[in-house]
Amino acid sequence: MAQPPTMQSTPRDVAYIDTTQAYDQWANVYDTDGNFLQALDTIEMRSLLPDFWTQVKKEYLRRQQPSRRPSTITSESSTIVSEDGLGAVDAQIIGLDASNGMLDVARQKVQDFQRNTAIAVDVKLAPFDLLDQSSLDAGTLDLVNNTDGMISTLVAEHIPLDIYFASAAAILRPGACFLITNMHAEMGQISQAGFVDSATGSKVRPSRSYAHSVTHLLAEAAKAGFEVVSLPSTTNTGSKGDVEGVIERTVTQDMVEKLGKRSLKYVGVTVWLGVCLRKI
Helix, strand or coil: CCCCCCCCCCCCCEEEECHHHHHHHHCCCCCCCCCHHHHHHHHHHHHHHHHHHHHHHHHHHHCCCCCCCCEEEECCHHHHCCCCCCCCCCCEEEEEECCHHHHHHHHHHHHHHHHHCCCCCEEEEEECECCEHHHCCHHHHHHHCCEEEEEEECCHHHCCHHHHHHHHHHHEEEEEEEEEEEECHHHHCCCCCCEECCCCCCEEEECCCCCCCHHHHHHHHHHCCEEEECCHHHCCCCCCCCCCCEEEEECCHHHHHHHCHHHHHHCCCEEEEEEEEEEC
C-alpha cells in the first residue's frame, strides 16, 4: 500500500484525506481536470463493454432464464450509460459508489442521457462502501444479490484485494462476469490518484492507495473463485503483458494528444490494465 509521507516530509501543497471524502471533493472536477488515466479508461471501455455484454448475455441465456432481464452492477454508472456502452441493451443497471458526490454526478449524467437520447435505460444508484458492508441497505442488497455481471473501473487501487474479490464473489451468481479496469502497478509505484483543489491550490490524494500487480490481482481473484475470460478486445491487443486475457497499456508518444498533456511524463510507463473474469 502506498502510504502518505510522514508529516516531516509531506510537501505543503499535498493533502492526504479519507478516500471517500477525497472523491466527494473530486466529483466536481473529475470529468474536466485532465485526468489522463480516466481518458484512457474511457477509450478502452468502448471496445471492452460490448464484448463484456456479449459474454454476460451468453452466460445468461445458457442458464435459460427468460422470465427476467440480466442485471449488471457498475462502480460508475455514468461510464456505461452511453450509446456505445450498455445503454442500448435490455438490462437493469445498478450503480454503486462509496462517494455520494460521485453518485450525484452519475445521477445527473443518467438524467442527461435519458433526456437527450431515445434510449431507455433502467439505472438504480445507491451508496456502498466495500470497507463497510453495512452501508448497503436491505432493498439494494436484494437487487444486487445473484447479479449477472459487475463492472469495476479504477476502483481496485483503493481496496485490499481479498476484500475486493470476496465482496464480488458474494454478490455474483455462478457464471457471472466481472470486468475490471485499474491503475497498473507500474504507475502505482510512482504515482497515486489525486486532483488539485481549486479553492486552495493544494494537491489532494486519497489516503488509501495500493499498487496491485497483475500477478497479485489474478491470484486473489482465483482464491475467491474467479477465472480469466478472454474477450475479443483482450486478445491480439499488441499491448505489453504476457497473461492471456489481460490488457496492459503503456503510454506512447503518439497517445499523448488523445490522453492530454498530463500523460506526457508517463511515456514509456505501463499505466492501465483491464481483465474480464468469470465466477466459477
